[in-house]
Amino acid sequence: MARKSSSPAQSSSKSNGGAAQPSESKKGPTLASLRTEIDRIDKELVSLLNRRAEIAVQIGQVKSKNGLEVFSAAREEEVLAKVLGASRGPLPEDTLRHIFRELMSGTRALQRTLRVAYLGPKYSYSHLASVAKFGEAVEHVPLGSIAAVFEELNRRHVQFGIVPLENSTDGRIADTLDMFTKLPNIKIRAEVRLRIHHCLLGRCEWSQVRRVYSKSQALSQCRNWLGKNLPQAAKIEVVSTTAAAELAQREEFAAAVASKPAGQEYKLDLLAENIEDRVDNVTRFAVIAETAEARTGRDKTTLMARIPNDPGSLAKMIAPLDKTGVNMTWIESFPMPGPPSDRNPSYLFFLDVEGHAEDPEVQKAIEAVRKRCERLDVLGSYPRSEIVES
Incomplete structure (x- = not known):
């Protein structure tokens, strides 16, 4: 008697070693299998x-x-x-x-717990910049002023400090530049370019806000938004954005311009976010230490130059940069403090150039610039950084 031939389905099953049917093989992974993976x-x-x-x-x-x-x-x-x-x-x-x-x-932290001083209190933008650079596994030391950050580092009570250097809206931070004139031995070790996002925080409705607290720079960076949206509210300067958040928590009909983490810490409602007038609102912070950083090939160098207040002295000072092909990316003037009777004071200029102070072309340019200055200090060479979000 002839053997009964197998059906197409049975033949397919045998040839595939008993594999699952096509309808079964198309089934995706299960939740359990994904969790196991x-x-x-x-x-x-x-x-x-x-x-x-x-x-x-x-x-x-x-x-x-x-x-x-x-x-x-x-x-x-x-x-x-x-x-x-x-x-x-x-x-x-x-x-x-x-x-x-x-x-x-x-x-x-497994090797050593670092202490980093910053302009406090906690949840200020300086604190956020410190966390962005060093992470949470360091001892962040809040201090009451930029001068105190420099002094704590100079006394070796901390290994690093972090201070604001410039803002894309408001320009230079005068307190920081002033401290470099007093302690030029302090070096810039790194930079943090923090995109600043301001929030309106409070415990009342937007329409009920009668007082807006914040640091002067934060109020300045939101000037147009506040004028348009809260024209009836008084703008009151306080020592920090965190202090503003604390006041907004305590007072009725008050709001703060501060960071979102500050609002979360003080349990404030987020009335509006990203209220800064410029979308490219970035503050550059300097990480300061006793020594400069090694070369990376992607560096910048910050110089502090003292020149006389004579016609053409600035042009003469920076001329060697053009001759040596060294690009200058930032410059700020700063008057030297002196007696009121001094009618022709010297000026300090802070400038950034691309490259490391040990690069041959940068080294050559610095020496040429030095000859045209009353004094020149190299405040540090350090890696260029990308912008990070606050």
Whole structure:
């Protein structure tokens, strides 16, 4: 008797070794299977992160033997650049930057806990800039003035300080420039370019706001918005945006111009966000220390030059930069304090040039500029940084 032939479906099943039917193979992964995969990856991540930390500790031991510092702005910028360059998504760059910032902060703390002074209190923009550069695993030390930040560093009570240098809306920060004239031995070790987002925070309705508190610079950066949207409210200057948030929490019919984290800390309602007049509102902060930073190939150098108040003296001072091909990216004038009778005072100029002070062309330019100044101080060479969000 002839054998009964197999049906097409049975033949397909046999040839595929009993594989699932086409209708079954098209089914996507289940929630349980995806969670299992996440758990497996998390386990691998923890193992790799701890292995990375072990190597970082070994690096710290090598640095200690060779008298090197734990923190290196150049190396951390290099790590971030490589990480962001290797990413193909879908994680956004800001997320990766935050993850690796805290990873490096945590591994640094295994070697040594750093103390970083900043213009406080907590949740001020200087505090946010300090966290953006050093992460949470350091001791952030809030102080009452920019001068106090310089002094604490000069007394070696902290290893680093962070101070505002300039704002894209308001320009130079005079208190910081003044302290460099008094303590030119303090060096700029790194920079933080923080995009400043101001929020209107309070416990009442927008229409009920009668007083708006904030620091003078924050009020200035939101001047047009406040004039258009809160013309009836008094604008009152206080020592910091965080102090403004504290007042808005205590007082009825009051609001603060401050950061979103300050509003969260003081349990204030977010009445409006991103109220700064310019979308490119960026404050550049200087990370200050006792020593400058090593070369990275992506550097800038800040100079402080004292020249006489004579016709053409500024043009003569910067002429060597053009001759040597060194690009100047920032310049600010600052009058030297002197007696009222001094009718022809000297002026200080702060300027940034591209490159490191040890680069041959920059070194040549600096020496030529020095010959045309009454005094020239190199305040530091450090890596150029990208803008980070506050």
